[in-house]
Amino acid sequence: MSQPLSDDANSSTPRDPAPSSTSTLKAIIHHSRLNNTNLNFSTSVEGPISITQLFIRRSRLSTTIEALPPSPPLLSQHGTGYDLTNSVFSPDGRNFQVEYAVKAVENGGTAIGIRCKDGVVLALEKLVTSKLLKPNANKRISTIDRNMGVVSSGLLPDARHFVSRSREEAASWRQMYKAPIPVSALADRMGQYTQAYTLFSSVRPFGVTSIIAGWDSEAEVGVDGQVGSGPSIGAGGKQDIKKKGGPYLYMIEPSGMYWAYYGAATGKGRQSAKSELEKLDLAAGELSLEQGIKEAARIIYVAHEDSKDKEFELEMCWVSSLAGPTKGRFEEVPKDLREEAEKLAKKAIEGDDDEDEEKMET
Amino acid sequence: MDCHPEVWGRPRYEIYGDYDHSHLHTSGPMQHTQQPIVTGTSVIAVKFKDGVVIAADNLASYGSLARFTDVKRLRKFNSQSVIGFGGDVSDMQYLDRTLGSLDTNENYSNSDQPLHARNLHTYLSKVMYARRSKFDPLWNAILVAGLDGEDMPFLASVDLLGTKFSSPTLATGFGAHLAVPILRRTVPDEEAVQQTTKDQAVELVKESMKVLFYRDARSLDNYSIAVITKESGVELKENEKLENQSWAFADQIRGYGTQVN
Numbered sequence A: 001m002s003q004p005l006s007d008d009a010n011s012s013t014p015r016d017p018a019p020s021s022t023s024t025l026k027a028i029i030h031h032s033r034l035n036n037t038n039l040n041f042s043t044s045v046e047g048p049i050s051i052t053q054l055f056i057r058r059s060r061l062s063t064t065i066e067a068l069p070p071s072p073p074l075l076s077q078h079g080t081g082y083d084l085t086n087s088v089f090s091p092d093g094r095n096f097q098v099e100y101a102v103k104a105v106e107n108g109g110t111a112i113g114i115r116c117k118d119g120v121v122l123a124l125e126k127l128v129t130s131k132l133l134k135p136n137a138n139k140r141i142s143t144i145d146r147n148m149g150v151v152s153s154g155l156l157p158d159a160r161h162f163v164s165r166s167r168e169e170a171a172s173w174r175q176m177y178k179a180p181i182p183v184s185a186l187a188d189r190m191g192q193y194t195q196a197y198t199l200f201s202s203v204r205p206f207g208v209t210s211i212i213a214g215w216d217s218e219a220e221v222g223v224d225g226q227v228g229s230g231p232s233i234g235a236g237g238k239q240d241i242k243k244k245g246g247p248y249l250y251m252i253e254p255s256g257m258y259w260a261y262y263g264a265a266t267g268k269g270r271q272s273a274k275s276e277l278e279k280l281d282l283a284a285g286e287l288s289l290e291q292g293i294k295e296a297a298r299i300i301y302v303a304h305e306d307s308k309d310k311e312f313e314l315e316m317c318w319v320s321s322l323a324g325p326t327k328g329r330f331e332e333v334p335k336d337l338r339e340e341a342e343k344l345a346k347k348a349i350e351g352d353d354d355e356d357e358e359k360m361e362t
Numbered sequence B: 001m002d003c004h005p006e007v008w009g010r011p012r013y014e015i016y017g018d019y020d021h022s023h024l025h026t027s028g029p030m031q032h033t034q035q036p037i038v039t040g041t042s043v044i045a046v047k048f049k050d051g052v053v054i055a056a057d058n059l060a061s062y063g064s065l066a067r068f069t070d071v072k073r074l075r076k077f078n079s080q081s082v083i084g085f086g087g088d089v090s091d092m093q094y095l096d097r098t099l100g101s102l103d104t105n106e107n108y109s110n111s112d113q114p115l116h117a118r119n120l121h122t123y124l125s126k127v128m129y130a131r132r133s134k135f136d137p138l139w140n141a142i143l144v145a146g147l148d149g150e151d152m153p154f155l156a157s158v159d160l161l162g163t164k165f166s167s168p169t170l171a172t173g174f175g176a177h178l179a180v181p182i183l184r185r186t187v188p189d190e191e192a193v194q195q196t197t198k199d200q201a202v203e204l205v206k207e208s209m210k211v212l213f214y215r216d217a218r219s220l221d222n223y224s225i226a227v228i229t230k231e232s233g234v235e236l237k238e239n240e241k242l243e244n245q246s247w248a249f250a251d252q253i254r255g256y257g258t259q260v261n
Helices: A021-034 A051-063 A096-107 A156-177 A183-196 A270-279 A289-307 A335-361 B089-108 B117-133 B174-186 B190-195 B198-215 B248-252
Strands: A111-116 A119-127 A142-144 A148-154 A208-216 A246-252 A258-260 A263-266 A312-320 A330-332 B038-040 B043-048 B051-057 B060-062 B065-068 B074-078 B081-088 B140-147 B153-159 B164-166 B169-171 B222-229 B233-241
Touching: A096 A148, A096 A208, A111 A148, A111 A208, A111 A246, A111 A270, A111 A289, A119 A148, A119 A208, A119 A246, A119 A289, A142 A156, A142 A330, A142 B089, A148 A156, A148 A312, A156 A183, A156 A208, A156 B089, A183 A208, A183 A246, A183 A258, A208 A263, A208 A312, A208 A330, A246 A263, A263 A270, A270 A289, A289 A312, A289 A335, A312 A335, B038 B089, B043 B081, B043 B140, B043 B153, B043 B174, B043 B198, B051 B074, B051 B081, B051 B140, B051 B153, B051 B198, B074 B089, B074 B222, B074 B233, B081 B089, B081 B117, B081 B222, B081 B233, B089 B117, B089 B140, B117 B140, B117 B153, B140 B222, B153 B169, B169 B174, B174 B198, B198 B222
Parallel strands: none
Antiparallel strands: A111 A119, A111 A263, A119 A312, A142 A148, A148 A208, A208 A246, A246 A258, A312 A330, B038 B060, B038 B081, B043 B051, B043 B169, B051 B222, B060 B065, B074 B081, B081 B140, B140 B153, B153 B164, B222 B233
């Protein structure tokens, strides 16, 4: 059998001892690319190569391994194979597939969440990809149960699957406990679910970072289907305990990592959105829901500044306390409120521009 | 100690031979609900020109024992429909949860049109008929009151067999015998519905509830009443008390025939 490779003259460094046939094949291909030459298998088969043929050829190659000349060391981590499969650790302990999923998220429209004193706001920069799309249709913020919502950026179908699973989790919690799922429990379950998609090579990680917002009811919620109030005194009589309830905001990343946040941002404009969120001093818990709406609209507009040439649509949903405007339910922000917030946002941005111009002039 | 509970206390097999284990088979054929246990009695309802009035008392009986006295059997579904349940209370709770998840799932579809009373009645009738066809009925008689797709008053019934019908006046259970004749005096047909005001309808229903309390041994004088109109949605009052009962004449009654005083 003839020598299968023709280029070997430039190689001088010694090879690793006893490489496997697979890595050898890759190394050969890599090597030949580096040297800008063609692999020239001297076989009699013409046309496209089937898998079986490849195996045969590889086994033939492996018989000639001993005869192969040394090849140069591999330069970068890419091409070493650690990024080709989900659930595989690289030598420095990373899962590259998850990091690539994060790249998909970073291409998506900006999504933010703001936890206010008396509720939570979710907002999304929905990029308009075609003039043929109907305005205010194709909603991207979804309701979970009645008191929670999810917004995500990244791959839309992945987001839909995430939402669908969240709804199943909320429904199964009700089935089991006859009560609504607490936001923290939903975040935990969805975190677990997302993380499971980093454990197997047969699946790919989620291409979305999702923000979950909700309000746990501050009122005593009866058991689903409950009739009557039970004994008013004595054994089984209820004590009047004030439930805490309140606003919650979580963000879940493709790795399955999640934290609770005062303000969360993801997608293309996350950097500028985050720095705007930090200015709000949300930890003080002073920002009202109405104010939160306005800030959310402004932040989406600020985050959009970098890709100004593209059209976008603002989508906003909110949830408040029982005493608040949504009565503990997760809903779309009413049109007039949203438009007012948008008007203020545009004004704020133009104001910034004016200031900049003034500075330029002076 | 013998680890098989089924032989505890039985004659020792080395002396009396093997125990006949066929005696332990108690399962038999699969059994579904054969009878209601904790029950609610009548639900009554009447249409008037702008809406519907529906009422049911707050009692859940355990046989002849008036066991639970604060069981609310009218369920507000959304701003335009109320469902009144008679019959088994656990099945009512099941239906309430089912309708709750239906409501949640409908909300997901982002449609501007919420489910109205006619939708609910259709849904319930299919659930009821499917269950009876599995020989495992939900032991209820149900009235659905509210507004239909055109905001017109809607009132219809469905029961454990999946039988459904509609009428300007409806009542389940005992009420079908006692309340319907009274209601029909004022509201015999759809034409009369147009002549009936809200106040008249409410008064009529309250009067019928009183008659039912007089005559139905499984009834209570605490009741819930709901009025559904387009203008003010659902007005549900859950702790009403029967008023102006007439018992004074009882003083005059002596003995069972010939006794004079």
